[in-house]
Amino acid sequence: xxxxxxxxxxxxxxxxxxxxxxxxxxxxxxxxxxxxxxxxxxxxxxxxxxxxxxxxxxxxxxxxxxxxxxxxxxxxxxxxxxxxxxxxxxxxxxxxxxxxxxxxxxxxxxxxxxxxxxxxxxxxxxxxxxxxxxxxxxxxxxxxxxxxxxxxxxxxxxxxxxxxxxxxxxxxxxxxxxxxxxxxxxxxxxxxxxxxxxxxxxx
Numbered sequence: 001x002x003x004x005x006x007x008x009x010x011x012x013x014x015x016x017x018x019x020x021x022x023x024x025x026x027x028x029x030x031x032x033x034x035x036x037x038x039x040x041x042x043x044x045x046x047x048x049x050x051x052x053x054x055x056x057x058x059x060x061x062x063x064x065x066x067x068x069x070x071x072x073x074x075x076x077x078x079x080x081x082x083x084x085x086x087x088x089x090x091x092x093x094x095x096x097x098x099x100x101x102x103x104x105x106x107x108x109x110x111x112x113x114x115x116x117x118x119x120x121x122x123x124x125x126x127x128x129x130x131x132x133x134x135x136x137x138x139x140x141x142x143x144x145x146x147x148x149x150x151x152x153x154x155x156x157x158x159x160x161x162x163x164x165x166x167x168x169x170x171x172x173x174x175x176x177x178x179x180x181x182x183x184x185x186x187x188x189x190x191x192x193x194x195x196x197x198x199x200x201x202x203x
Contacts, residue, residue: 018165025169029176032141036180039134040187046126047196055127057189058114064107065185068142071100072178075149075171082160082167090160094153094167097174101146108139127188134184138177145173 046052078093112132120128149170156163191199 018169021165021169025173029173032176032180036134036137036184039130039137040183043130043134043187044191044196044199046130047191047193048200048202049126049193052126052193052196054192055115055120055125055131056118057131058111058118060107060111060114061185061189064104064111065181067100067104067107068174068178068181071097071104072171072174074100075167075174078160079164079167079171082156082164085161087160090167091153091157094149094156094160097170098146098149098153101142101149101174105139105143108135111135131188134188138181138184141180142177145170145177148173 074093074097078090078097081087081090081093112135115128115131120131122129122132152163152166152170156167160167
């Protein structure tokens with residue numbers, strides 16, 4: 001086994017880099033989970049107020065959700081292809097995962113435009129305000145993931161097998177972003193003021 005196979009960046013063992021990066025990603029996801037948990041609690045408390053009303057979510061959110069699912073699946077398969085020494089398939093799946101993420105962000109902006117056209121503004125309605133806040137925060141975290149995915153794709157393009165651990169970390173992050181989005185989607189779509197008051201014990 002040659003040095004290029006065994007060593008990662010900076011001449012250090014690749015397993016050490018993968019382990020450190022994996023721990024770092026878990027810590028980061030823990031922080032993000034805490035952040036969104038606080039937002040969710042704030043949303044529930046605000047929606048339990050007497051002036052809160054629900055908004056009709058635009059249909060575009062179903063399309064963006066499907067794109068995020070597809071991107072998560074594509075990156076999972078890309079990791080498998082890189083480990084099974086199928087570089088062409090790994091490259092195609094990496095590209096597909098990135099395009100799905102870009103598509104997700106584009107469709108989210110489309111959903112914003114649909115709500116703005118329906119006179120749902122960022123201020124004035126608690127549900128509308130939190131919709132823009134939560135989707136913007138999620139979109140920013142996904143956009144940051146796209147930067148990491150682009151860096152991973154650049155490193156993996158010559159030989160995906162050498163960057164299999166990087167692809168696996170990207171897939172893990174995408175699964176996490178998908179889970180966060182599904183929770184937010186359910187929160188925004190199905191937690192009515194009545195449900196929020198019941199949860200908060202103010203009904």
